[in-house]
Amino acid sequence: MNEPAGILITGASGLLGRSLVKRFTDGGWFVFAHYHKNKGDSHQSCEWISGDFSTLEKTRDFINKNINKLKECRALINNYGPITYKNTGDVKSEDLIYDFHHNLVVTNEIITSLLGSGSLNSVVNISFEGVGDVKPYKKILSYAIAKAGVQMLTLSYDREFSGTKFSLVSPPPIEGGEYGKSSGEVVNPGIIADKIFRIIDQT
DSSP states (O other): OOOOOEEEEETTTSHHHHHHHHHHHHTTOEEEEEESSOOOOOBTTEEEEEOOOSSHHHHHHHHHHHHHHHTTOSEEEEOOOOOOOOOGGGOOHHHHHHHIIIIIIHHHHHHHHHHTTSOOOEEEEEOOTTTTOOSOOSSOHHHHHHHHHHHHHHHHHHHHOTTSEEEEEOOOOBTTSSOOOTTOOOBOHHHHHHHHHHHHHTO
């Protein structure tokens, strides 16, 4: 009997992350589920692995500590990336550095580390609805700038690395999450998880 394909999901302890873990374990994958503080339940198809991505050094420590597990992963979902809420007029350079690191630098560091293994077939980077729109942002300017960088990274890497399929999924606000539309339009995280599963499972 063949071993189940492995996948790393970063930011797996949040609303979307937990839905992704469930969808992929239900779909026959073995999930390495990254968390920082809120560990989920491990079982025969899921191993939760702790990681602090607050600095580049700590991110690299996470990769080095777990590389023997992760180098066999066939897929990667970069779901990690906290949102900074701040009025545009209050945004400081430190906010830009923070969001650039947490949303773009961490994503790139994990991708490039796993690309070298030769096993990585599919990468899905998670963004947000409207990423790349050229418009004023009232509350999430530094986050939007960082996610625009993730969008460019995804498109460029998909062209550069022909052996790995890179996709960007930009969902609307998640049901139960902190950030929502003023209209109240939100989506169940299970719907997004199922969409991502189809993208990866067909690669």
